[in-house]
Amino acid sequence: MERIDLLVTDIGLLVTPPSGIVPRYGAEMSVIHEIEHAAIAIRGERIALFGTESDVRSQLTGIEIGETVSAKGKLVAPGFVDPHTHLVHGGSRENELSLKRSGVPYLEILAQGGGILSTVRATRAASEQQLLEKARGSLNIMLLNGVTTIEAKSGYGLSLEDELKQLRVAKQLNSRHPVDLVSTFMGGHAVPTEYTGRADEYVELLVSRMLPEVASQGLAKFCDVFCEAGVFSIPQSRRILQEGKRYGLIPKIHADEIVSLGGAELAGEIGAISAEHLLAASDQGLSSLAAGGVVPVLLPGTSFNLGLKQHARAREMIDTFRLPVALATDYNPGSCPTESIQLIMMLASLNLRMTPEEILTACTINAAAAIGLASEIGSIELGKQADITILDAPSLAYLPYHFGINHTFGVIKKGRVAVWNGQLASGE
Missing domain, CATH: 2.30.40.10 (Urease, subunit C, domain 1)
Known part of the structure; x- marks a missing residue:
């Protein structure tokens, strides 16, 4: 030796x-x-x-x-591996806390120009250096909490240059910081204000200009979309993810978080590496995940922070559908502003009724599989x-x-x- x-x-x-x-x-x-x-x-x-x-x-x-x-x-x-974060973004959204606590639904806040669109405005206004410094601070907190690899999504630019800006920041951090980052292009996070009422036109911009540029610059490994009522439909999500595959980007999907729209079924159909959230996923959707070899990434911090009574059906996923459940923080400035994977472990125990052994598996080998790194x-x-x-x-x-x-x-x-x-x- x-x-x-x-x-x-x-x-x-x-x-x-x-x-x-x-x-x-x-x-x-x-x-x-x-x-x-x-x-x-x-x-x-x-x-x-x-x-x-x-x-x-x-x-x-x-x-x-x-x-x-x-x-x-x-x-x-x-x-620990955190396979779902929105690391790079500008601003914060503590101003929305009173709205949430008074019962205003998440999708209604988004429809009023708040939520994701509020962060889009802040991210567009921030310089690349400002975004890098903010993200570096959060990455340090994750490292101090025992996280050694994360996935980082874009999706707060929603224009070609601002999406590229987010992805460039993630690439810089991956080369400079001890924590490894794998990047996901998520131009399909919301319909930007300038395309209100013209979602199909935005999807066309995304697939015809954004995807080719992201791929040509080698800035992302995955492509994700928020498949949800009032955001992107099943046909729109399918087109985005299929076009992403054509450019070599592995599909992920924000699926059935609030409404049982069929995102889990779509994940199985297109062979996504992971489907994420899944609070409202149907039995048919979970069967589709199992048949397609899709890793369900559960985000108990998000349902906790939004005050939802409904949580992802982790016990059924594990016991009935025999799925390889992973856990993640969903760190973002709106629905889950925490970098603590250890808080997620507690919530997985409390609200998802997972055992300590299942939680460790979900935060290590299964989380690694959700970002294609289980061999490493x-x-x-x-x-x-x-x-x-x-x-x-x-x-x-x-x-x-x-x-x-x-x-x-x-x-x-x-x-x-x-x-x-x-x-x-x-x-x-």
Whole structure:
């Protein structure tokens, strides 16, 4: 064995989904491998060895070790993956809080020019540097909460130049920040004010000008659309996603968040990698997801923040439809302004009735699968990227149990310490 660059010792309990490069389905989500008194050896950016500390040390006899760090008896898990965020945006929308609390529906706020359209105005007015600094601050918070990879959607520009501006910011952050970003083009987030009453014309602009330019500049891996009553219809959503596929962008879809429109069925039909929200998805829609191998990405922070009585049917998705459920923050300035994946874990336990083991799976290997990275991240196993989160918790169940705080002690990203003792270890 060659030199080991970093050895993590004194791990009280290591928890990880089993080895594999695909998501965990249904009851498989409850299977978690645990190793007490563990250690992890890292070479470069990859995991070279892991197991009980005694076994690891015995295999490293005579091997040069560059650096050794102690996990101080804490819980160690794969780095968390957040597969649905709206990271790059201008402004904030705390002014809408009283409207929401007085019962004004989300779609009505949007129809009045608020909601997404309010953020569009702020994002268009912001410079690229202003957007980068704001997003960097949120990305730092995510890293401090144990997140090592995120998906970042555009969708607050809704014009060619402003969508490109958002995607350029995400690309810059991916090259400069410890957290890895994968980008999603979401020009189909809303119909901009200048196209009010002319949604089909906006869709034409999106597919004829925006998609080709995004693809030619290599600024996105995925294409997403808000398929919802009063936003984009099934035919409009199908056209956007099919055209995206033609340009090499993998389809995702905001589906059946508020109305059972048929977005889940569309996701299965077109072979989307993920369908997201799904609060109002029908049984037929969930069957379509299962048949199409689509990962359902659930966003319990959004239904919680909007004060909805209805939540995604996670138990049925797992137990009846045998779906590989993933969890995400949906970080955005309107319906879910939080960067805390650990808050999402608690809400998944409380409102989605998911077990701690299912929650870990949903925030690691299944979340990685939702962004096409399960072969690289999402579990602690030989050859995978050394993305590791160290948590000040005695057990996995402690994370959703003791809520409202950040349990992260340390984060190792690509084999380098990025957070230690709850503090950023780099200049970020």
